[in-house]
Amino acid sequence: MRDFKPGQERIEPRISADPLMDVSPKALRRRGVQENVVSKDESRREKKAEQNAYVARDVLMEEPAPRYSAGDMPVSRPEPVTRRERGYAKVSPQGRSGSTEKKNRKSAKSGFTMSFAWFNRRFATGLFVLVLGVGIYWVSEPIAKIFERPIKSVVVEGEFQLISKQRATELIGDEIDGDFLQLDLMKLKDALLSDPWVEKVTLNRRWPDTLVVKIVEQKPIARWGDGFLNQRGEIVRVEDAGPLSGLPWLQGNEADAIEILQQYQDLSQILRSRGLDVLALKCDNKKSWRLTVKNHVEIAIGRDQVMEKIRRFVTVYDAHLNSVWSDVKAIDVRYTNGVAVRWVADSAMAKKYLKMPLQVGVPASANSVNSQVH
DSSP states (O other): OOOTTTTTTTOOOOOOGGGGGOOOHHHHHHHHHHHHHHHHHHHHHHHHHHHTTTTOOOOOOOOOOOOOOOSSOOOOOOOOOOOOOOOOOOOOOTSBBHHHHHHHHHHHHHHHHHHHHHHHHHHHHHHHHHHHHHHHHHHHHHHHHHHHHHEEEEEEEESSSSSSSSHHHHHHHHHSSSSSSTOOOOHHHHHHTSSSSSSEEEEEEETTTEEEEEEOOOOOOOETTTTEOOOOOOOOOSOOOGTTTTTEEEEEEEEEGGHHHHHHHHHHHHHHGGTTTOOOEETTTOEEEEEEEEEEEEEEESSHHHHHHHHHHHHHHHIIIIIIIGGEEEOOOOOOSEEEEETTTTTTTHHHHHHSSSTTTTTGGGGGGOOOOO
């Protein structure tokens, strides 16, 4: 503190340079009254607005501290109002926000709506199933009467050369024991295929009461034992081989059936151009081939070079044997440079060569084999 000397003017220290201190106390009192009146009007308007909007008063808001003024004392400044952070919802007096209550109401309402919609869907589905079941029950009997009808006619199609049409009709009649739609087509097909002359069967229903049966017969290529060989080289056995009498006869091991059939087709292609049909072809266990052609002339071929030997025979046939073929009994082409011919007994060629015994059975010279071989 400063020392006070007598005779000096005493200066009172001022606490702050507040502009309110420069105003007279009367003015301050007047201003305070005005501020109180304004604050009361504002508070009334705020209360009325809150009542109209049904919004709870924020408990975090604080009333501004009243100001006290004194002539010699400094006026305290009002403390700043605490502001809420952005996004902070107003809180009701019960401690729950208004937005949360709205969400709860919406969720409860939506849950009720969803449950009601789910109940409607289930009810509609159950009603539809019930109506459908009743409809099926009422119409099932008339529909059953429409479909439960006997077969009135059977149409059999195909070329019947090996199997008679009567035989096919008997097989079909033995298996038809049901209605039009209840007929077992697979069983009927197996019954028809059990006949060795049948290769393929096609069955069709023709509305309203007709059954169409199409039969495809086997295609025998040659006889084999008590049956025949088809175009695939399969051995098919039959009880009556009478229809096969005009086919060539192939003999050999069953394991070689496909090879024998292929050899027959190759030989037939060469000899048929000369009018020499193959009547029989045999292959023994040593794979030696023997051929029988027109007029039952046997041709011994041997085990190797089958096609080359046949071409050699064709050359000799064209040059010497074509005109006297009726006198030929057998031919042997197992030679490397010619063929041997056996004549029919008491034939003109046999009598001719009986006068020259040295010439009978002598193989033809190699000069007779020329470029005519095909």
